[in-house]
Amino acid sequence: xxxxxxxxxxxxxxxxxxxxxxxxxxxxxxxxxxxxxxxxxxxxxxxxxxxxxxxxxxxxxxxxxxxxxxxxxxxxxxxxxxxxxxxxxxxxxxxxxxxxxxxxxxxxxxxxxxxxxxxxxxxxxxxxxxxxxxxxxxxxxxxxxxxxxxxxxxxxxxxxxxxxxxxxxxxxxxxxxxxxxxxxxxxxxxxxxxxxxxxxxxxxxxxxxxxxxxxxxxxxxxxxxxxxxxxxxxxxxxxxxxxxxxxxxxxx
Amino acid sequence: xxxxxxxxxxxxxxxxxxxxxxxxxxxxxxxxxxxxxxxxxxxxxxxxxxxxxxxxxxxxxxxxxxxxxxxxxxxxxxxxxxxxxxxxxxxxxxxxxxxxxxxxxxxxxxxxxxxxxxxxxxxxxxxxxxxxxxxxxxxxxxxxxxxxxxxxxxxxxxxxxxxxxxxxxxxxxxxxxxxxxxxxxxxxxxxxxxxxxxxxxxxxxxxxxxxxxxxxxxxxxxxxxxxxxxxxxxxxxxxxxxxxxxxxxxxxxxxxxxxx
Numbered sequence: 001x002x003x004x005x006x007x008x009x010x011x012x013x014x015x016x017x018x019x020x021x022x023x024x025x026x027x028x029x030x031x032x033x034x035x036x037x038x039x040x041x042x043x044x045x046x047x048x049x050x051x052x053x054x055x056x057x058x059x060x061x062x063x064x065x066x067x068x069x070x071x072x073x074x075x076x077x078x079x080x081x082x083x084x085x086x087x088x089x090x091x092x093x094x095x096x097x098x099x100x101x102x103x104x105x106x107x108x109x110x111x112x113x114x115x116x117x118x119x120x121x122x123x124x125x126x127x128x129x130x131x132x133x134x135x136x137x138x139x140x141x142x143x144x145x146x147x148x149x150x151x152x153x154x155x156x157x158x159x160x161x162x163x164x165x166x167x168x169x170x171x172x173x174x175x176x177x178x179x180x181x182x183x184x185x186x187x188x189x190x191x192x193x194x195x196x197x198x199x200x201x202x203x204x205x206x207x208x209x210x211x212x213x214x215x216x217x218x219x220x221x222x223x224x225x226x227x228x229x230x231x232x233x234x235x236x237x238x239x240x241x242x243x244x245x246x247x248x249x250x251x252x
Numbered sequence: 253x254x255x256x257x258x259x260x261x262x263x264x265x266x267x268x269x270x271x272x273x274x275x276x277x278x279x280x281x282x283x284x285x286x287x288x289x290x291x292x293x294x295x296x297x298x299x300x301x302x303x304x305x306x307x308x309x310x311x312x313x314x315x316x317x318x319x320x321x322x323x324x325x326x327x328x329x330x331x332x333x334x335x336x337x338x339x340x341x342x343x344x345x346x347x348x349x350x351x352x353x354x355x356x357x358x359x360x361x362x363x364x365x366x367x368x369x370x371x372x373x374x375x376x377x378x379x380x381x382x383x384x385x386x387x388x389x390x391x392x393x394x395x396x397x398x399x400x401x402x403x404x405x406x407x408x409x410x411x412x413x414x415x416x417x418x419x420x421x422x423x424x425x426x427x428x429x430x431x432x433x434x435x436x437x438x439x440x441x442x443x444x445x446x447x448x449x450x451x452x453x454x455x456x457x458x459x460x461x462x463x464x465x466x467x468x469x470x471x472x473x474x475x476x477x478x479x480x481x482x483x484x485x486x487x488x489x490x491x492x493x494x495x496x497x498x499x500x501x502x503x504x505x506x507x508x509x510x511x512x
Contacts (some may be wrong), residue, residue, distance in 0.1 A: 040316065146345045149319055154363035155339035164362075168353040 033216040038223060041216035050204070055228065057199040057217050058189050061117060065124025066185045073129045074174065078166070079134025087137060094133060102127035102188050106195055120192035120200075127188035128181045135177025139170035172240075179236035186229045256395045260509055264295040266416065267316060272325035274311055279362035284379045285311050286322070287473040298442060298449045300459035302502070310420050312474065316450065317343045317418045329416070339363060342409035348426050350393045350405050356380065357389045359404055363412035379407040382441065399430040403437065410445065419451045423458070428475030435461055439486060456506070460499045461488055478505055 003011060017035045034043070064065040080086045105126050109119040133252040143166065151165035193202025201221050208217035274286035285308040293299050301309045315325050316321045318336045327334040329341065337343070342363075350359050357376050365374045380386055383403035393401050402422060409417055422438075423431040435458065442449060453459050458468045466480045480502060484494050 144348065146349045147351060149337070149343065150345070150349050150351070150362075152319075153317070153337040153339065153341075153343050160365075165351070168351070171353075 010096065013091050022218070033219055037216040038219045041214070041220035042224070044217070045204075045220065051224075054199060054201050054204050055224065057203075058193065058201045059228075060198065061192070061197075062124060062182075062185045062189045064117075065121045065189075066128050066182060067119070069128035069132055069181070069185075070178070073132035074136045077133040078170065079141050080133075081137035081140030082166075087141070094130065098130040098134065102184075103191050106192075109192075110196060115196050117197060120189065120195040123192040123196070124185050124188050127184050131181045131184060132177060135174060135181075136170070139173035139177070143169045144249045147252070175239050179233065179240070181233055182236050183229065186225070186232060190225055201228075226246075266293050266295045266297070267327065268292040268330045268452075269312075269316060269327045269480050270325055272312070272315060272322045272327065274315060274320070275323045278342065284473040286315070287475050289325075289474065289476055291467060291476055293448055293450060296446045297386070297450055298451065298462060298464045300463035300466045301450065301452045301469060302456065302459045302466050303474065304471055304506075305454050307469050307471050309454075309469050312469075313343075313420055313450060313452050314416050317341060317344070339412050341418065342412060342414045342421050343418045343420065344405050344409050345420055346402070346422060348425075349402050352393050352406065355390050355392055356385050356396070356404055357361035359393070359408050360411050362408055375411050379411045382410070382444075383407040383437070397430075398426050399434060402426065402434060406438070406441065410441065411449075414447065416448045416450070419449065421452055421454065424453075431458075438462070443486070455503050456499060457490075460495060460502065461490065466502065466503060480505075 020032075021035050024032065035190055042051070045054070075142050102123050105123055106119075108124045109126075113119040113122055147165055147169055150162070151161045156164060189200065190202035190205070193200035194206045197203055198207075205218050205221040208214040208221065269289060269291045270396070272286050272289040272291075273284070275282050275284045277283075289312060291312075301312060303309045311320065315322050316329075316334070318327075318338060318341075319335045336384055352364065354362065357380070360376045360379050361372050364375060369376070376389075380389055383406060384403060385400060385407070386397065388400070393404065396404065406417075406422070419438075423434050426434060439462065451459075451462060463482050466482060468477045468480065469475065470477045480498060482498055484492070488495060
Protein backbone atom coordinates (compact mmCIF):
# COMPACT_ATOMS: atom_id res chain seq x y z
CA UNK A 1 0.00 0.00 0.00
CA UNK A 2 1.40 3.36 -1.08
CA UNK A 3 0.46 6.23 1.19
CA UNK A 4 1.64 9.84 0.85
CA UNK A 5 4.37 10.56 3.36
CA UNK A 6 2.34 12.85 5.59
CA UNK A 7 -0.53 10.37 5.72
CA UNK A 8 1.51 7.53 7.24
CA UNK A 9 1.66 8.85 10.82
CA UNK A 10 -2.02 9.86 10.58
CA UNK A 11 -2.96 6.36 9.47
CA UNK A 12 -0.91 4.84 12.28
CA UNK A 13 -2.59 7.03 14.89
CA UNK A 14 -5.99 6.06 13.46
CA UNK A 15 -5.11 2.39 13.86
CA UNK A 16 -4.01 2.91 17.48
CA UNK A 17 -7.25 4.77 18.25
CA UNK A 18 -9.26 1.95 16.73
CA UNK A 19 -7.39 -0.64 18.83
CA UNK A 20 -7.98 1.47 21.93
CA UNK A 21 -11.71 1.75 21.13
CA UNK A 22 -12.12 -1.97 20.46
CA UNK A 23 -10.15 -2.97 23.55
CA UNK A 24 -12.34 -0.89 25.84
CA UNK A 25 -15.56 -2.06 24.14
CA UNK A 26 -14.60 -5.67 24.87
CA UNK A 27 -13.37 -5.18 28.43
CA UNK A 28 -15.32 -2.28 29.93
CA UNK A 29 -13.37 -2.00 33.20
CA UNK A 30 -13.48 1.79 33.46
CA UNK A 31 -9.74 2.23 33.78
CA UNK A 32 -9.63 4.61 30.83
CA UNK A 33 -12.25 6.42 28.77
CA UNK A 34 -12.46 5.35 25.15
CA UNK A 35 -11.55 7.67 22.26
CA UNK A 36 -15.16 8.57 21.54
CA UNK A 37 -15.68 9.67 25.15
CA UNK A 38 -12.52 11.77 24.94
CA UNK A 39 -13.74 13.37 21.73
CA UNK A 40 -17.04 14.04 23.55
CA UNK A 41 -15.05 15.64 26.38
CA UNK A 42 -13.31 17.96 23.96
CA UNK A 43 -16.67 18.80 22.39
CA UNK A 44 -18.00 19.59 25.90
CA UNK A 45 -15.10 21.96 26.49
CA UNK A 46 -15.76 23.73 23.22
CA UNK A 47 -19.48 24.01 24.00
CA UNK A 48 -18.80 25.65 27.35
CA UNK A 49 -16.23 28.00 25.86
CA UNK A 50 -13.53 26.51 28.11
CA UNK A 51 -11.22 25.08 25.47
CA UNK A 52 -10.02 28.40 24.12
CA UNK A 53 -10.00 29.96 27.59
CA UNK A 54 -7.79 27.24 29.09
CA UNK A 55 -5.45 27.02 26.13
CA UNK A 56 -4.97 30.79 26.13
CA UNK A 57 -4.41 30.81 29.90
CA UNK A 58 -1.70 28.15 29.61
CA UNK A 59 -0.02 29.80 26.65
CA UNK A 60 -0.11 33.15 28.45
CA UNK A 61 1.85 31.73 31.41
CA UNK A 62 4.28 29.85 29.19
CA UNK A 63 4.94 32.94 27.12
CA UNK A 64 5.67 35.13 30.13
CA UNK A 65 7.86 32.63 31.94
CA UNK A 66 9.71 31.71 28.78
CA UNK A 67 10.22 35.24 27.48
CA UNK A 68 11.44 36.53 30.86
CA UNK A 69 13.91 33.66 31.05
CA UNK A 70 15.12 34.34 27.50
CA UNK A 71 15.60 38.06 28.20
CA UNK A 72 17.62 37.41 31.35
CA UNK A 73 19.41 34.12 30.73
CA UNK A 74 20.71 34.61 27.21
CA UNK A 75 22.56 37.93 27.64
CA UNK A 76 23.83 36.75 31.04
CA UNK A 77 24.95 33.38 29.64
CA UNK A 78 26.67 34.99 26.65
CA UNK A 79 28.53 37.37 28.96
CA UNK A 80 29.59 34.67 31.41
CA UNK A 81 30.66 32.41 28.56
CA UNK A 82 32.76 35.15 26.96
CA UNK A 83 34.96 35.61 30.04
CA UNK A 84 36.63 32.39 31.14
CA UNK A 85 37.09 33.72 34.69
CA UNK A 86 33.35 34.36 34.94
CA UNK A 87 32.69 30.85 33.67
CA UNK A 88 34.96 29.40 36.34
CA UNK A 89 33.26 31.48 39.04
CA UNK A 90 29.64 30.78 38.06
CA UNK A 91 29.84 27.23 36.81
CA UNK A 92 29.79 25.42 40.20
CA UNK A 93 26.72 27.32 41.39
CA UNK A 94 24.92 26.74 38.13
CA UNK A 95 25.71 23.04 38.24
CA UNK A 96 24.29 22.78 41.77
CA UNK A 97 21.06 24.68 41.10
CA UNK A 98 20.42 23.21 37.66
CA UNK A 99 19.49 19.64 38.65
CA UNK A 100 16.83 20.89 41.11
CA UNK A 101 13.47 20.21 39.45
CA UNK A 102 11.51 23.43 38.87
CA UNK A 103 8.69 21.73 40.79
CA UNK A 104 10.81 21.83 43.94
CA UNK A 105 10.31 25.59 43.82
CA UNK A 106 6.53 25.29 44.23
CA UNK A 107 6.39 26.08 47.97
CA UNK A 108 8.71 29.03 47.54
CA UNK A 109 6.83 30.22 44.48
CA UNK A 110 3.57 30.26 46.46
CA UNK A 111 5.29 31.94 49.41
CA UNK A 112 6.64 34.71 47.19
CA UNK A 113 3.83 35.18 44.69
CA UNK A 114 0.74 33.69 46.38
CA UNK A 115 -1.63 31.42 44.54
CA UNK A 116 -2.03 32.80 41.04
CA UNK A 117 -0.41 33.54 37.74
CA UNK A 118 2.72 34.95 39.36
CA UNK A 119 3.66 31.66 40.98
CA UNK A 120 3.02 29.69 37.78
CA UNK A 121 5.05 32.11 35.70
CA UNK A 122 7.87 31.98 38.24
CA UNK A 123 7.97 28.18 38.06
CA UNK A 124 8.16 28.25 34.27
CA UNK A 125 10.84 30.90 34.49
CA UNK A 126 12.88 28.71 36.84
CA UNK A 127 12.43 25.74 34.54
CA UNK A 128 13.71 27.72 31.52
CA UNK A 129 16.37 29.89 33.07
CA UNK A 130 19.17 27.39 33.70
CA UNK A 131 18.91 25.42 30.46
CA UNK A 132 19.01 28.71 28.54
CA UNK A 133 21.88 30.06 30.61
CA UNK A 134 23.95 26.95 29.93
CA UNK A 135 23.05 26.94 26.25
CA UNK A 136 24.20 30.54 25.89
CA UNK A 137 27.42 29.94 27.85
CA UNK A 138 28.34 26.90 25.78
CA UNK A 139 27.40 28.61 22.53
CA UNK A 140 29.94 31.36 23.19
CA UNK A 141 32.61 28.97 24.36
CA UNK A 142 32.18 26.89 21.21
CA UNK A 143 32.89 29.77 18.81
CA UNK A 144 36.10 28.75 17.03
CA UNK A 145 38.98 31.06 17.94
CA UNK A 146 39.77 31.47 14.23
CA UNK A 147 36.47 33.29 13.70
CA UNK A 148 37.09 35.73 16.52
CA UNK A 149 40.69 36.27 15.40
CA UNK A 150 39.56 36.83 11.82
CA UNK A 151 37.03 39.40 13.02
CA UNK A 152 39.72 41.23 14.98
CA UNK A 153 42.15 40.98 12.07
CA UNK A 154 39.73 42.82 9.78
CA UNK A 155 39.66 45.68 12.26
CA UNK A 156 36.28 45.17 13.93
CA UNK A 157 35.74 47.06 17.17
CA UNK A 158 34.00 45.30 20.05
CA UNK A 159 30.37 46.18 19.18
CA UNK A 160 30.98 45.17 15.56
CA UNK A 161 32.66 41.95 16.68
CA UNK A 162 29.62 41.12 18.81
CA UNK A 163 27.16 41.93 16.05
CA UNK A 164 29.02 40.46 13.07
CA UNK A 165 30.83 37.44 14.55
CA UNK A 166 29.57 36.52 18.02
CA UNK A 167 25.85 36.84 17.28
CA UNK A 168 25.77 34.89 14.00
CA UNK A 169 28.10 32.26 15.45
CA UNK A 170 25.88 31.48 18.46
CA UNK A 171 22.45 31.73 16.82
CA UNK A 172 22.14 28.11 15.61
CA UNK A 173 22.97 26.70 19.04
CA UNK A 174 20.65 29.20 20.72
CA UNK A 175 17.76 28.16 18.50
CA UNK A 176 18.24 24.51 19.47
CA UNK A 177 18.36 25.57 23.12
CA UNK A 178 15.20 27.67 22.74
CA UNK A 179 13.37 24.77 21.20
CA UNK A 180 14.32 22.34 23.95
CA UNK A 181 13.52 24.91 26.62
CA UNK A 182 10.12 25.66 25.10
CA UNK A 183 9.38 21.96 25.63
CA UNK A 184 10.42 22.26 29.28
CA UNK A 185 8.20 25.34 29.74
CA UNK A 186 5.25 23.43 28.42
CA UNK A 187 5.96 20.52 30.81
CA UNK A 188 6.23 22.84 33.78
CA UNK A 189 3.08 24.87 33.06
CA UNK A 190 0.89 21.80 33.45
CA UNK A 191 2.39 20.97 36.84
CA UNK A 192 2.24 24.61 37.94
CA UNK A 193 -1.43 24.90 37.02
CA UNK A 194 -2.29 21.86 39.12
CA UNK A 195 -1.24 23.73 42.24
CA UNK A 196 -1.25 27.44 41.81
CA UNK A 197 -4.17 28.54 39.62
CA UNK A 198 -7.78 27.87 38.59
CA UNK A 199 -7.56 27.91 34.84
CA UNK A 200 -5.45 26.33 32.12
CA UNK A 201 -4.95 22.79 30.86
CA UNK A 202 -3.15 21.57 34.00
CA UNK A 203 -6.00 22.88 36.13
CA UNK A 204 -8.49 21.18 33.78
CA UNK A 205 -6.92 17.79 34.48
CA UNK A 206 -6.92 18.12 38.27
CA UNK A 207 -10.32 19.79 38.35
CA UNK A 208 -11.97 17.17 36.13
CA UNK A 209 -10.86 14.44 38.51
CA UNK A 210 -11.71 16.28 41.73
CA UNK A 211 -15.09 17.54 40.54
CA UNK A 212 -16.78 14.30 39.57
CA UNK A 213 -14.21 11.90 38.18
CA UNK A 214 -14.62 13.12 34.60
CA UNK A 215 -11.83 10.99 33.18
CA UNK A 216 -12.94 11.84 29.64
CA UNK A 217 -11.94 15.44 30.42
CA UNK A 218 -8.69 14.31 32.06
CA UNK A 219 -7.61 12.48 28.91
CA UNK A 220 -8.99 15.30 26.73
CA UNK A 221 -6.68 17.67 28.62
CA UNK A 222 -3.73 15.34 28.07
CA UNK A 223 -4.45 15.08 24.35
CA UNK A 224 -4.69 18.86 24.02
CA UNK A 225 -1.38 19.33 25.88
CA UNK A 226 0.27 16.89 23.50
CA UNK A 227 -1.09 18.53 20.38
CA UNK A 228 -0.20 22.07 21.48
CA UNK A 229 3.28 20.91 22.54
CA UNK A 230 3.74 19.43 19.08
CA UNK A 231 2.64 22.68 17.41
CA UNK A 232 5.02 24.74 19.57
CA UNK A 233 7.89 22.44 18.68
CA UNK A 234 7.07 22.61 14.99
CA UNK A 235 7.03 26.39 15.21
CA UNK A 236 10.47 26.48 16.85
CA UNK A 237 11.77 23.91 14.41
CA UNK A 238 10.81 26.08 11.45
CA UNK A 239 13.36 28.63 12.69
CA UNK A 240 16.09 26.04 12.17
CA UNK A 241 15.19 25.80 8.51
CA UNK A 242 15.97 29.45 7.74
CA UNK A 243 18.73 29.41 5.18
CA UNK A 244 21.01 31.79 7.04
CA UNK A 245 20.96 29.56 10.16
CA UNK A 246 21.09 26.21 8.46
CA UNK A 247 24.89 26.03 8.36
CA UNK A 248 24.91 25.29 12.08
CA UNK A 249 23.07 22.00 11.68
CA UNK A 250 24.91 20.35 8.79
CA UNK A 251 27.55 17.83 9.83
CA UNK A 252 30.31 19.69 8.05
CA UNK B 253 72.15 25.39 -17.25
CA UNK B 254 72.16 29.00 -16.11
CA UNK B 255 71.98 29.88 -12.48
CA UNK B 256 69.22 32.47 -12.57
CA UNK B 257 68.95 34.67 -9.52
CA UNK B 258 65.42 35.62 -8.50
CA UNK B 259 66.31 38.04 -5.75
CA UNK B 260 63.74 40.82 -5.39
CA UNK B 261 64.83 44.01 -7.09
CA UNK B 262 63.94 46.27 -4.18
CA UNK B 263 65.11 45.17 -0.78
CA UNK B 264 63.26 47.39 1.64
CA UNK B 265 62.82 45.62 4.96
CA UNK B 266 59.12 45.03 5.51
CA UNK B 267 59.16 43.06 8.74
CA UNK B 268 61.86 42.60 11.29
CA UNK B 269 61.49 40.29 14.30
CA UNK B 270 64.16 40.92 16.89
CA UNK B 271 65.20 38.57 19.67
CA UNK B 272 61.74 37.07 20.02
CA UNK B 273 61.31 34.87 23.06
CA UNK B 274 58.04 33.19 23.84
CA UNK B 275 57.31 31.09 26.91
CA UNK B 276 54.01 29.71 28.14
CA UNK B 277 53.20 28.98 31.74
CA UNK B 278 51.08 25.92 32.38
CA UNK B 279 50.48 24.18 35.72
CA UNK B 280 53.44 26.10 37.11
CA UNK B 281 55.70 24.71 34.40
CA UNK B 282 57.36 27.10 32.04
CA UNK B 283 57.71 25.96 28.46
CA UNK B 284 59.86 27.91 26.10
CA UNK B 285 58.44 27.83 22.59
CA UNK B 286 60.51 30.42 20.76
CA UNK B 287 64.09 31.19 21.71
CA UNK B 288 65.86 34.26 20.47
CA UNK B 289 64.33 34.30 17.02
CA UNK B 290 65.61 36.90 14.58
CA UNK B 291 64.03 37.16 11.17
CA UNK B 292 63.50 39.80 8.55
CA UNK B 293 61.41 39.84 5.40
CA UNK B 294 61.75 42.23 2.47
CA UNK B 295 58.96 44.08 0.76
CA UNK B 296 57.21 41.79 -1.73
CA UNK B 297 59.10 38.72 -0.61
CA UNK B 298 57.65 35.23 -0.27
CA UNK B 299 59.15 33.60 2.82
CA UNK B 300 58.38 30.08 4.02
CA UNK B 301 58.76 29.07 7.65
CA UNK B 302 59.52 25.38 7.52
CA UNK B 303 59.67 23.04 10.48
CA UNK B 304 58.17 19.90 12.01
CA UNK B 305 54.65 20.00 13.46
CA UNK B 306 54.48 21.58 16.89
CA UNK B 307 57.87 23.25 16.61
CA UNK B 308 56.47 26.71 17.21
CA UNK B 309 56.34 28.08 13.69
CA UNK B 310 52.63 28.88 14.02
CA UNK B 311 53.37 30.62 17.31
CA UNK B 312 55.99 32.72 15.56
CA UNK B 313 53.53 33.59 12.78
CA UNK B 314 50.81 34.53 15.29
CA UNK B 315 53.34 36.72 17.09
CA UNK B 316 54.34 38.48 13.87
CA UNK B 317 50.64 38.96 13.07
CA UNK B 318 50.04 40.53 16.49
CA UNK B 319 47.71 37.87 17.92
CA UNK B 320 50.29 36.95 20.55
CA UNK B 321 52.60 39.24 22.49
CA UNK B 322 56.14 37.90 22.80
CA UNK B 323 57.57 37.35 26.28
CA UNK B 324 60.48 39.49 25.18
CA UNK B 325 61.68 41.03 21.95
CA UNK B 326 59.64 42.91 19.38
CA UNK B 327 58.26 42.70 15.89
CA UNK B 328 58.45 45.77 13.69
CA UNK B 329 56.53 46.14 10.46
CA UNK B 330 57.30 49.21 8.35
CA UNK B 331 59.34 50.38 11.32
CA UNK B 332 56.38 50.34 13.71
CA UNK B 333 56.22 47.95 16.66
CA UNK B 334 53.33 45.47 16.21
CA UNK B 335 50.82 45.75 19.05
CA UNK B 336 47.90 43.75 17.70
CA UNK B 337 46.27 42.46 14.55
CA UNK B 338 45.80 45.01 11.80
CA UNK B 339 43.71 45.00 8.60
CA UNK B 340 46.84 45.91 6.63
CA UNK B 341 48.12 42.40 7.30
CA UNK B 342 45.71 39.51 7.05
CA UNK B 343 46.13 36.09 8.59
CA UNK B 344 44.79 33.22 6.49
CA UNK B 345 43.90 30.16 8.50
CA UNK B 346 43.22 26.74 7.03
CA UNK B 347 39.87 26.86 5.28
CA UNK B 348 38.21 26.69 8.73
CA UNK B 349 38.56 30.46 8.87
CA UNK B 350 35.71 31.34 6.49
CA UNK B 351 32.49 32.38 8.21
CA UNK B 352 29.93 29.61 7.71
CA UNK B 353 27.00 32.00 8.19
CA UNK B 354 27.99 34.20 5.26
CA UNK B 355 27.77 33.48 1.55
CA UNK B 356 30.82 33.66 -0.71
CA UNK B 357 29.98 37.32 -1.38
CA UNK B 358 29.41 38.01 2.29
CA UNK B 359 32.75 36.49 3.23
CA UNK B 360 34.72 38.39 0.61
CA UNK B 361 32.98 41.63 1.57
CA UNK B 362 33.46 41.03 5.30
CA UNK B 363 36.39 43.41 5.74
CA UNK B 364 35.06 46.04 3.33
CA UNK B 365 32.63 47.72 5.73
CA UNK B 366 34.27 51.11 5.35
CA UNK B 367 33.65 51.24 1.58
CA UNK B 368 30.54 52.42 -0.22
CA UNK B 369 28.14 49.70 -1.35
CA UNK B 370 29.05 50.08 -5.02
CA UNK B 371 32.80 50.00 -4.38
CA UNK B 372 32.33 47.00 -2.12
CA UNK B 373 30.40 45.16 -4.83
CA UNK B 374 33.05 46.02 -7.41
CA UNK B 375 35.80 44.53 -5.24
CA UNK B 376 33.74 41.46 -4.41
CA UNK B 377 33.13 40.81 -8.12
CA UNK B 378 36.81 41.30 -8.90
CA UNK B 379 38.04 38.83 -6.29
CA UNK B 380 35.26 36.31 -6.96
CA UNK B 381 36.64 36.18 -10.49
CA UNK B 382 40.27 36.14 -9.45
CA UNK B 383 39.89 33.04 -7.29
CA UNK B 384 37.55 31.31 -9.73
CA UNK B 385 34.37 31.30 -7.66
CA UNK B 386 32.17 32.87 -10.34
CA UNK B 387 28.70 31.34 -10.17
CA UNK B 388 29.09 30.58 -6.46
CA UNK B 389 28.52 34.12 -5.15
CA UNK B 390 25.37 33.14 -3.25
CA UNK B 391 26.65 29.77 -2.03
CA UNK B 392 27.39 29.10 1.62
CA UNK B 393 30.78 27.62 2.60
CA UNK B 394 29.31 24.21 3.45
CA UNK B 395 28.25 23.93 -0.18
CA UNK B 396 31.87 24.41 -1.35
CA UNK B 397 34.76 21.95 -1.58
CA UNK B 398 37.85 22.31 0.62
CA UNK B 399 39.87 23.94 -2.16
CA UNK B 400 37.08 26.41 -2.91
CA UNK B 401 36.82 27.36 0.76
CA UNK B 402 40.56 27.94 0.83
CA UNK B 403 40.38 30.17 -2.25
CA UNK B 404 37.47 31.99 -0.65
CA UNK B 405 39.54 32.72 2.42
CA UNK B 406 42.43 33.99 0.31
CA UNK B 407 39.97 36.20 -1.62
CA UNK B 408 38.56 37.57 1.63
CA UNK B 409 42.09 38.49 2.70
CA UNK B 410 43.07 40.06 -0.63
CA UNK B 411 39.84 42.09 -0.88
CA UNK B 412 40.94 44.46 1.89
CA UNK B 413 44.14 45.07 -0.07
CA UNK B 414 46.58 44.21 2.70
CA UNK B 415 50.30 44.63 2.15
CA UNK B 416 51.17 41.43 4.00
CA UNK B 417 49.60 38.00 4.09
CA UNK B 418 50.27 35.40 6.76
CA UNK B 419 49.37 31.89 5.74
CA UNK B 420 49.39 29.16 8.37
CA UNK B 421 49.60 25.79 6.60
CA UNK B 422 46.80 26.98 4.36
CA UNK B 423 46.69 23.88 2.19
CA UNK B 424 47.31 21.34 4.94
CA UNK B 425 43.76 19.99 4.92
CA UNK B 426 43.53 19.57 1.13
CA UNK B 427 44.21 16.46 -0.89
CA UNK B 428 47.57 16.41 -2.67
CA UNK B 429 46.17 17.18 -6.15
CA UNK B 430 44.13 20.16 -4.96
CA UNK B 431 47.09 21.31 -2.89
CA UNK B 432 49.27 21.30 -5.97
CA UNK B 433 46.76 23.37 -7.94
CA UNK B 434 46.37 25.79 -5.04
CA UNK B 435 50.12 26.44 -4.91
CA UNK B 436 50.02 27.46 -8.55
CA UNK B 437 47.04 29.71 -7.87
CA UNK B 438 48.76 31.35 -4.93
CA UNK B 439 51.88 32.05 -6.99
CA UNK B 440 49.75 33.51 -9.78
CA UNK B 441 48.01 35.82 -7.28
CA UNK B 442 51.29 36.74 -5.61
CA UNK B 443 52.88 37.62 -8.94
CA UNK B 444 49.85 39.78 -9.81
CA UNK B 445 49.60 41.59 -6.46
CA UNK B 446 53.11 41.36 -4.99
CA UNK B 447 52.10 41.14 -1.36
CA UNK B 448 54.72 40.27 1.20
CA UNK B 449 53.90 36.71 2.22
CA UNK B 450 54.97 34.65 5.19
CA UNK B 451 53.87 31.09 4.68
CA UNK B 452 54.10 28.40 7.36
CA UNK B 453 54.46 24.82 6.20
CA UNK B 454 55.88 21.47 7.25
CA UNK B 455 56.12 20.34 3.63
CA UNK B 456 59.65 20.65 2.22
CA UNK B 457 58.56 20.46 -1.43
CA UNK B 458 55.91 23.08 -0.85
CA UNK B 459 58.49 25.44 0.61
CA UNK B 460 60.95 24.93 -2.27
CA UNK B 461 58.21 25.37 -4.88
CA UNK B 462 56.84 28.60 -3.43
CA UNK B 463 59.39 30.61 -1.51
CA UNK B 464 62.07 33.15 -2.32
CA UNK B 465 63.67 32.10 0.95
CA UNK B 466 63.01 29.21 3.30
CA UNK B 467 63.63 29.70 7.01
CA UNK B 468 64.21 26.30 8.57
CA UNK B 469 63.15 26.07 12.19
CA UNK B 470 64.48 23.61 14.75
CA UNK B 471 62.29 21.62 17.14
CA UNK B 472 61.21 23.18 20.44
CA UNK B 473 62.28 25.62 21.65
CA UNK B 474 62.28 26.86 18.08
CA UNK B 475 65.13 28.79 16.58
CA UNK B 476 65.81 29.75 13.01
CA UNK B 477 68.31 27.06 12.09
CA UNK B 478 69.17 28.21 8.61
CA UNK B 479 67.81 30.38 5.82
CA UNK B 480 67.99 28.96 2.31
CA UNK B 481 67.71 31.17 -0.78
CA UNK B 482 65.67 29.50 -3.48
CA UNK B 483 67.33 31.03 -6.49
CA UNK B 484 65.12 29.51 -9.18
CA UNK B 485 62.83 31.75 -11.23
CA UNK B 486 59.14 30.93 -11.55
CA UNK B 487 57.70 28.83 -13.06
CA UNK B 488 59.91 26.29 -11.33
CA UNK B 489 60.80 23.00 -12.90
CA UNK B 490 60.42 20.44 -10.16
CA UNK B 491 62.78 18.00 -11.83
CA UNK B 492 65.55 20.50 -12.53
CA UNK B 493 68.94 19.83 -10.97
CA UNK B 494 68.92 23.05 -8.92
CA UNK B 495 65.46 22.31 -7.51
CA UNK B 496 66.52 18.84 -6.40
CA UNK B 497 69.80 20.18 -5.02
CA UNK B 498 68.03 22.76 -2.86
CA UNK B 499 65.40 20.30 -1.74
CA UNK B 500 67.97 17.66 -0.81
CA UNK B 501 69.99 20.27 1.02
CA UNK B 502 66.95 21.05 3.18
CA UNK B 503 66.30 17.36 3.79
CA UNK B 504 69.86 17.02 5.05
CA UNK B 505 69.61 20.18 7.11
CA UNK B 506 66.52 18.84 8.87
CA UNK B 507 68.33 15.55 9.39
CA UNK B 508 66.27 13.35 7.14
CA UNK B 509 67.92 10.77 4.96
CA UNK B 510 66.54 11.11 1.49
CA UNK B 511 65.52 7.48 1.34
CA UNK B 512 62.58 5.62 2.79
